Amino acid sequence: MNPLLRAAGFSVVALATSCGVSANPSSATHTLQTPIGPIPMQGELPAKEAVPQLFAELDFQQATQAYLWALPLVAYAQWQKEFSDKLGARNGDLMVLESYEDKLGVITANATTPYILGFVDLNQTGPLVIELPPGPTAGGVGDFWQRAIIDMGQTGPDQGKGGKYLVLPPGAKPPADAGNYYLANSETMNVLVGFRVLDPDPAKGKALVEQFKMYPYADRAAPAKTRLLSPEGKAWSGTQPRGMAYWQRLHAIIQHEPVNERDRFYMAMLASLGIEKGKPFAPTEQQRKALEQGAEMGELIAKANTFAKRFPQAQYWPDRRWDAVLNIAEPSQRLPNYDQLWERSAWFYEAVTNTKGMVSKTPGLGQTYLGAYTDNHGDWLDGGQQYRLHVPANPPAKQFWSMTVYDSDTRTLIDNPQRKADLSSRQQLKQNPDGSVDLYFGPTAPAGLESNWVQTVPGKHWFSYFRLYAPTEAYFDKSWKLDDITRVP
Template identity: 80%
Template sequence: MDHFSRLAGRTLLTLAVSCSIAAQAQTLETRIGPVSMEGELPAHESVAKLYSELDFQQATQSYLWALPLVSYAQWQEEFQNKLGAKSGDLMVLNSYEDKLGVITANATTPYILGFVDLNETGPLVIELPPGPTAGGVGDFWQRAIIDMGETGPDKGKGGKYLVLPPGAQTPADAGKYYIAKSETMNVLVGFRVLDPDPAKGKALVEQFKMYPYSKRTEPSKTKLLSPGGKAWSGTQPRGMAYWERLHQIIQKEPVNERDRFYMAMLASLGIEKDKPFQPTPAQKKALEDGVQMGELIAKANTFAKRFPGAQFWPDRQWDTVLNIAEPSQRVAFYDQLWERSAWFYEAVTNTKGMVSKTPGLGQTYLGAYTDKDGQWLDGGKSYRLHVGPTPPAKQFWSMTVYDIDTRCLIDNPQRKADLSSRQDLKKNPDGSVDLYFGPKAPDGFEKNWVQTVPGKHWFSYFRLYAPTEAYFDKSWKLDDITPVN
């Protein structure tokens, strides 16, 4: 080989080595910072960083996915451990204090509800008395199984319902019942009494029965309980407590086919069915970061909704808060993950009656999170809401104020969170009403005022019970919440 060939060979070798070294030294700028690369592959020292990001993403998405399940599990746990309610007991929530633990509770009518573990009871019989009620049975993903009362198959005339757990056979005497098939072992049974007469409402509640199908020939009396002033909270826990509650309820429930990929994510984070929850330090870090970011995204997804049709009137700040097309949370080609996450971060339960499209039947909910200028509602400022004459509600309307942090009734010194057409409000000559919200009552409008808390933000629901055609065709409009001096 001549001198020129040897020199060319050494040059090519030097270039190859230089290119190799250059490739090894490359970095790729990404959302999580620079990632060291070896050519087209991540460098070995980058792999742990990428897996850390994957675990964080899995934890964030799992938080949002699990919101409805953790919400019911937390509520059930609080009823049991703080209020002494066992499976099959009914809790009567009547007063302002009773309802302080319920996410976005209706402050106008009483709630009668209880959690039932079908692992313990097997098929469950519910006897609903006739009368003006609205309610139903929901599974632990907060999917409506069946409505009861005015929007249910009994149409307010009462009747017997039979709730079947997953895999249960329909009994031979099924014709005696309205059949409800659950996809989870735990269910919520609840209803509201719509009669404004407290005595009639109490009598109706006392006729309600709930017992195992196996004891239908000698049913025991349903136990009625009250919080009795005890503090409790159905708000989803924060931090590692969120994941502990999720792990706890997963042990009691079958895995639905649609959730298997999320269960794979959870397994990567140390949360599995039939296994103890013992996360490694790396998994714990991902879970703690994920629950923090997950809730921040949940707040954006809830209080600044971006899905189509959320804004009810194009020129108003009011949202349609319950954007789940069907109680099953399912549309043609997907399940409504983000609509579901929004509703079950700010609220609990779902029935067909709550998304009524029939004039004169069910309820509807409008939510306001900002004033007319799009600014968050501030507990230190004063606001007015003008409610025009003849609101489209066959039964009644109500305006309720909630705390942003807990999503529960505002916990104010006034001990009042709502204004409604069932109250003795001061009206304008044309029949319209001006409602006020702020730290101090405006002179002469004390009856029309809800006290807000400085230093805290709030939001509101405007409910229409038995909405009429003017709501559905949008010929009646509700003004925006307006700041006042």
Template identity: 80%
Template structure:
């Protein structure tokens, strides 16, 4: 019998006993310390009893990353499901959201203007014709990864003059009369069609909406009329579901959609977790544990990635707490050498939709968004505290500006007894002598500033968007600056 002892730079040794009959017996080395605890080793290899532990960690990591990757897809799938099952909207119907109650289900909705939107399943319709009437509108068509397919209205090719659009499903070729339309190609079978009416006159806005129509290209000779619906006071929520419901919604929408080339590795991760196209979702106990834990950690990371952004340049002014909330370089989510996974995850955790108008760099067109998640001292905004925001004279907005308060948990309009979430230049606000405005946020109304106040909810945190509609040059060159939200007595 021979004995060989090998020392390494670490504080463990491996002892191999070579027996006369030619067999070797490996003695366990010192365990490797990891963030999941010690991993027992056999020489350079994990011991067999460690394999299950390592695979459990792999599945947990896959679930966490898949959660973050799927946020935009699950968001739209959830929204579509709620429209269908709670509000009775079918593919091709338009939901008109005008009241405060209507919009409580929309993630970071604009409380100032109405939304008109609907989901269309191109599996059912084939190529889709959209007739947009002339008038002041902003909107577009997006696929289910929330990539803009084409803008409509003032930032679209019709430039507010209206026109006919044709949306083609994946792989479809343009028809012979494509020159009659603004043609757009979708990479998903399900799409969102939506727009906002920018005319402040409700009667004119209503008339414009009623002239909108969309229908299958195959029915163009005798099209029907788009059905307009309203939530009618029914509660609904477009917020991504939590826990296993998140994965159930993801599995459901994957069955309806083609797989993009860029997503095939993520589809491999999902297959390891029991989520596959053309297969039933029946996760094992081990897979279910990984999915539940991955969804929990994924959302925690999503919150950090959203409300404490670390993207270069996310902070709009270096001496202010305001962030540029939409950091996607262009609606395709693609830059030179990668797709913007983390920027995408942040935006679609806290918001929905993306159009070219939302990232326009042309003064006087589109809109822009600044987000505040903390006060001037860097502390989370607390619903039990009082705050003030000073808006200096001449905000750089050709149309109007608005300040909207959202619930941090749902990312929807704050659900307060006041039934009000926004303050805007379209409202009758009390102004200072120089034209500036002081806005107030807190659980109790500040005396003398009732019109300038949004009620917050004790026990809940909140965040806010400051929107500029048709931002002017002073926004882009940063010569106008917005104060931080400051604690107030």
């Protein structure tokens, strides 16, 4: 037997012909044992009756890979549709997410600072003007593949001093007065515009938000006031849908977007599955089966790729279980010889948005994110168990730090009876004499330490992000080290 076939899990079993041995080797029948089951062969070719099975496997593999590829695009498309259908947002409106309830729909939202977010379809507006007021903000503009187009605020060109930005659709030329703006060229027609207010004073934050303006460049002489909306308690979800709904959302958004050169092979896979730009969504029964199976397997692989990262650089400290969750080398997701497909899939399954500030390596600027999916023994974090996290004194954050708990299934803030998902240096936590802090997670609060506790939900797994805002040198040189999450009796 060919040793390469044996190494790949293949074997050949001869089948007796009616005369014992075929006189014509090309017509000899045998069976090839493959990872998808036995394949009847006629000589070196698959038997005719095996061809449908092979095509079904091809369709399943295409659907699985297309699912993983499309995660960032479907996430934004879902989020945009939920804002529109459930929260009443129109093109260019801003949604203000402040409370725990407001943020329950955002994948891995931070629970500490307000979000101000809006989706804009440049098909409708043309070039877009953004007027950011001066003040402590962090945000930016991203395209619908969740590539950062430009940062705004402290990590943007305005450096917190405010300014005017001009977002250009794909192929648009800068106007004559382009020098009056910070220019941002989008590769997609739909964009997300968002920022966070970092000032801890709610009144100052509100005043800053109310100064923000966003309008079509064509209306610059007399722009309409930007509408500010709130979810007002309405339930919504930005988590990518499952099953056929995933593909329906993908089909809908690709109708409105140009095809990037890097994605043409994936578009070919989708076309063979009944999803094509300019054509209705009408997969055959066989295609539908492949799509449903591909979405199921794709999400399983996404979970492994996210919650058990195998990227060499993911584990931040070699003797700790904390991951550097954002492993995209730069916001464009592009390295010299390839684009980061699997790093991108991992981040955009568990999170949304990406800016330069989120991957900043400059002490005192931006944010950093550490993720814990297991306890110190490597076991998944169980909502029915009690855990403790020891945070050593002097966490390396110029602004503040926070520890936030998420539901592993939805990747959104944990939806618990306590109605709380985070602990942070902006809260009144009980400290140890040396300045360290012990945080607790479990179904019940430790006696006398309720202020240091987040309630978890039995029957559900959870994971957590430890965020450092404006991380200092001790984080980058790793002289400060965070303990693992430890199960307690």
